[in-house]
Amino acid sequence: MVPRDYDLDQEALNTLEQYSAAGGFVIKCDDLADDYQLVPILQGLGVDLGLETNASEDLGLVIYRRGNSLLVHMINYRYDRGAMDFIDLTNVEVTLTIPDGVALEGKQLKIISPDGEEKVLDFVAQGGRVTFTIPNIHCYSIASFE
Numbered sequence: 001m002v003p004r005d006y007d008l009d010q011e012a013l014n015t016l017e018q019y020s021a022a023g024g025f026v027i028k029c030d031d032l033a034d035d036y037q038l039v040p041i042l043q044g045l046g047v048d049l050g051l052e053t054n055a056s057e058d059l060g061l062v063i064y065r066r067g068n069s070l071l072v073h074m075i076n077y078r079y080d081r082g083a084m085d086f087i088d089l090t091n092v093e094v095t096l097t098i099p100d101g102v103a104l105e106g107k108q109l110k111i112i113s114p115d116g117e118e119k120v121l122d123f124v125a126q127g128g129r130v131t132f133t134i135p136n137i138h139c140y141s142i143a144s145f146e
Contacts (some may be wrong), residue, residue: 001026002027002030003018003051008129051095051097053094053095054087055092058089059075059076059077059137060073060075060077061074061075063096068103069102071145072094073141073142074137075140076139091135093133094131094134096128096130096134107146109132109143110146111144115141116138116141121135121143
């Protein structure tokens with residue numbers, strides 16, 4: 001994968017062409033109209049991105065490993081400037097690859113948000129991945145496995 005605006009010399013270009021001719025796949029980000037095209041390309045190659053969601057691009061997700069657990073920060077960017085309020089995101093499904101050294105067995109999934117009381121949600125951990133659904137995200141929420 002070649003980042004945007006990365007200046008490759010002729011030797012590097014030749015090496016990448018040989019790699020591609022031998023069956024390797026080279027992605028030059030400068031060839032993409034925008035960065036949103038990258039995810040479908042990687043998924044088509046079978047790359048585990050570590051994160052899947054049904055949420056629109058209005059949701060920012062940041063995954064943070066804390067010791068033997070995970071925190072997932074969810075930020076809603078769907079904002080109505082006229083109403084001066086966020087437009088809720090509902091039934092947001094999230095699937096994460098569980099990093100090595102993280103064990104979720106025996107833990108609860110707590111959702112913390114300034115918009116309501118702490119909630120405990122169900123989750124399914126199977127095959128090295130964890131899946132859960134957030135019923136509602138107003139401005140932001142944090143999912144914490146404790």
